[in-house]
Amino acid sequence: MKATADEILPASSGPFTKAVSFAASDDLPVPLRAILGSATSPMDWLPFLAAHESVDLWFDDWSADRKRQMIAEAAELAALVGTRAALDRFLPFVDASIIDRISHPRRFVVGFSAIGLDPIGHKPFTAHLLVKVPLRFPSGAFVVGRSALRRDALRTVDREPIRRVRRAVQAAKAPETLITINHGHRRPVTIDDGFPLDGSFRFGDFRDRKRL
Known part of the structure; x- marks a missing residue:
């Protein structure tokens, strides 16, 4: 049987002690x-x-x-938070993933550096991410070579997924860490890709990028 406050408290307990005891023992x-x-x-x-x-x-x-x-x-x-693993854990919450990253804190030379093959223009002391996130054009949006007479015809791609990626990166990184994000995970096909001449590829098509 559950003991009541009267049975537990000493006889010398005052009104305040009894009131607190009764309040704390309520179910x-x-x-x-x-x-x-x-x-x-x-x-x-x-x-x-x-x-x-x-x-x-x-x-x-x-x-x-x-x-x-x-x-x-x-x-x-x-x-x-503040580790490389944090980015890999936070970004899936916003449907994004890291394709490539460069985090060496050094300056770059013209062309590619001798070690690491780092791209031109990469900011010094800054981690650089190539991030893939799905983007969506509104239905009936304007496309080169085609127009549409709908209210959303001139609307651009919804940038909310990109904003959410930046929120996720901000939550994952240390305050003192500098990070730049590149969302260009697709690039035009070029002749240097050595694509087969069987009609499966054509100029103007895009392919996934694997490196920054």
Whole structure:
């Protein structure tokens, strides 16, 4: 049988001590264990649970599964912030992936450097990422050689995925780390690619880039 506050407190307890004891011993009808669990918390509580877990990357239009995953991994991700592994863990949350990276803090020479084959124009002491993220053109958008008479005909590609990549990188990197991001993961096919002359490729087509 559960003991009451009167049975536990000494006889000399004053009104204030008794009041605090009664308040602390009440059985509150709140399922705290379920609310504080990333897999069991009600949907309406997920933003509060994310704040409780100090989540640094969050979007309200994420699916419930992605929100729960972020909350469940929050402590582990926080421990990785500032490392290369953090970028690899944060970017999938915004549907992005790193194709190539250069993080050597040195200046570059004309052409390619002797060691590392680093590209021209890479900023010194800055990590450089080639990041792939899906982009979407609005239906009926303007394309070279074709026009459309719709309200969204002149709208450009939705840049929200790019903005989210930058948010994810900001959450993953150390404050003192400098990072530049290149989203040009596709490039035009050239004759130097040595593509077969069987009609499977043609000038104007694009292919995936593997290096910066």
